[in-house]
Amino acid sequence: MTGSELSIGCKYLLPLAGLQALIEVLATRGYLVLGPALRDGAIIYDEITTLADLPAGWTDQQDAGRYQLARRDDNALFGYAVGPQSWKKFLLPPTETIFTAHRTADGFAIAERAPPPPKFAFLGVRACELAAIAIQDKVLLNGPYTDTSYQSRRSKNFLIAVNCGTAGGTCFCVSMQTGPAAQSGFDLALTELITPGAHEFLVTAGTREGAEILATLPTQPATPNHIAQADAIIAHTAANMGRTLDTTGLKDRLQANLTAPQWDDVAARCLSCGNCTMVCPTCFCTSVEDHSDLSGQTATRTRRWDSCFTLDFSYIHGGSVRAEPASRYRQWLTHKLANWWDQFGTSGCTGCGRCVTWCPVGIDITAEAAAIGSENGNT
Numbered sequence: 001m002t003g004s005e006l007s008i009g010c011k012y013l014l015p016l017a018g019l020q021a022l023i024e025v026l027a028t029r030g031y032l033v034l035g036p037a038l039r040d041g042a043i044i045y046d047e048i049t050t051l052a053d054l055p056a057g058w059t060d061q062q063d064a065g066r067y068q069l070a071r072r073d074d075n076a077l078f079g080y081a082v083g084p085q086s087w088k089k090f091l092l093p094p095t096e097t098i099f100t101a102h103r104t105a106d107g108f109a110i111a112e113r114a115p116p117p118p119k120f121a122f123l124g125v126r127a128c129e130l131a132a133i134a135i136q137d138k139v140l141l142n143g144p145y146t147d148t149s150y151q152s153r154r155s156k157n158f159l160i161a162v163n164c165g166t167a168g169g170t171c172f173c174v175s176m177q178t179g180p181a182a183q184s185g186f187d188l189a190l191t192e193l194i195t196p197g198a199h200e201f202l203v204t205a206g207t208r209e210g211a212e213i214l215a216t217l218p219t220q221p222a223t224p225n226h227i228a229q230a231d232a233i234i235a236h237t238a239a240n241m242g243r244t245l246d247t248t249g250l251k252d253r254l255q256a257n258l259t260a261p262q263w264d265d266v267a268a269r270c271l272s273c274g275n276c277t278m279v280c281p282t283c284f285c286t287s288v289e290d291h292s293d294l295s296g297q298t299a300t301r302t303r304r305w306d307s308c309f310t311l312d313f314s315y316i317h318g319g320s321v322r323a324e325p326a327s328r329y330r331q332w333l334t335h336k337l338a339n340w341w342d343q344f345g346t347s348g349c350t351g352c353g354r355c356v357t358w359c360p361v362g363i364d365i366t367a368e369a370a371a372i373g374s375e376n377g378n379t
C-alpha cells in the first residue's frame with residue numbers, strides 16, 4: 001500500500017522484511033536507531049542496524065532479585081518483558097558533561113559545549129516505558145523549569161512501541177493502568193504475530209510522521225483474524241502479570257502511615273545501594289559535580305544520576321536530612337506512589353517491575369506498599 005491510503009489509528013500487516021525496511025528508512029532519514037540487544041547476559045538497548053541485532057528467540061525470567069535469559073520455542077524478536085536499562089539512558093544520560101572551562105590570563109573561558117544529540121529512533125518501547133517517558137516529559141519539560149539537555153534529546157524522537165506478548169515475573173503495568181498495550185505517545189505501535197509459517201506484525205500509526213513512514217513500507221490491510229490474534233496476545237499478557245498492586249486509597253494510606261513499623265522492617269533488609277532508583281525509568285534526580293585537572297588549567301562540570309538512597313543526597317548545612325535507611329526507603333516509596341501525585345498529578349511508578357528484579361535483596365515495591373498501614377489495620 002502507499003502514501004495517502006494509510007491513516008493514523010488504522011491497522012495494517014507488516015511482514016518481517018518490512019521491519020528491516022523500517023530500520024533502513026529511519027537510518028536514511030538521519031535517525032540513530034536504538035533497540036533491544038543481547039549483551040552480557042541481559043537484554044539492553046543499543047544501536048540496531050539489522051534484524052540480526054535483535055534478541056531473536058530469547059526471553060527473560062524475572063522475580064524479586066532475579067533475572068535470567070532463557071530460550072523461547074519460537075524466534076520472537078520482542079519475546080521478553082523489559083531489561084535493566086530504560087530509554088532514560090539516552091534521554092537523561094547517567095553522566096553528562098555540562099561544560100569544560102580552561103584557565104585564561106584573566107579568569108577562565110568556557111570551551112565548546114557538547115555537540116547536539118542525534119535524532120533517536122527507539123525500537124521496542126513498551127507501554128510502561130511510554131508512560132515513563134510521558135512522566136519524565138511532565139517533570140523535565142512541562143514543569144516550572146525546562147531541562148534544556150533533556151529537551152534537546154527528546155525533541156526529535158521516533159518511538160516504535162511493541163505491545164507486550166510476554167508478561168515479566170515482576171510486571172504490574174495492569175495495576176498502574178499503563179499497559180500492556182501502548183495507548184499513546186508512539187509514532188508506530190507493533191504487535192508481533194507468530195504462527196506456523198508466518199512471522200509478521202500488526203502495526204498502527206500514532207502520528208502523521210508514523211503514517212508517512214509506514215506508507216513507505218510493504219504493508220497490507222490487517223484482516224479481522226490478525227486483529228483478533230493481536231487482541232488475544234495482549235489479553236493473555238494482561239492476565240498473566242507477575243505482580244499486582246491495589247492502588248485504591250494507596251496515596252492516602254501511605255501518607256497516613258509515615259511511622260508504620262513496616263518502614264523499619266524493610267530498612268533492616270535494604271542495603272541503600274540505590275539500584276532501584278538507577279533502573280527506574282521515571283527517577284530523575286541528578287547531582288552536579290565540578291572537577292579540575294591536576295594542573296588547575298582545566299575544569300569540567302558534570303551532571304550524573306543521583307539517588308535518594310545516598311546519605312549525601314539530602315545533606316544540608318551539617319547533616320543528612322534522611323540519616324537512616326528507613327527514612328530513605330520511605331522517601332522513595334512514598335514519593336513514587338503518593339507524593340508524586342501532589343507534585344506532578346500522576347503516579348511516579350508505571351509498574352515496569354525493574355526495581356523489584358534488580359534489588360539485590362529482592363525488596364518488592366508491591367509487597368511493601370501493600371504492607372504499609374495494614375499491620376495496624378489502618379488500611
Ligand code: SF4
Nearest residue numbers: 280349350352353355
Ligand atoms: S518504581 Fe519500580 S516498578 Fe515503578 S516504574 Fe520505577 S522501577 Fe518500575
Ligand code: SF4
Nearest residue numbers: 270271273274276359
Ligand atoms: S530497596 Fe533494594 S535496590 Fe533499593 S536501595 Fe534498598 S537494597 Fe538497594
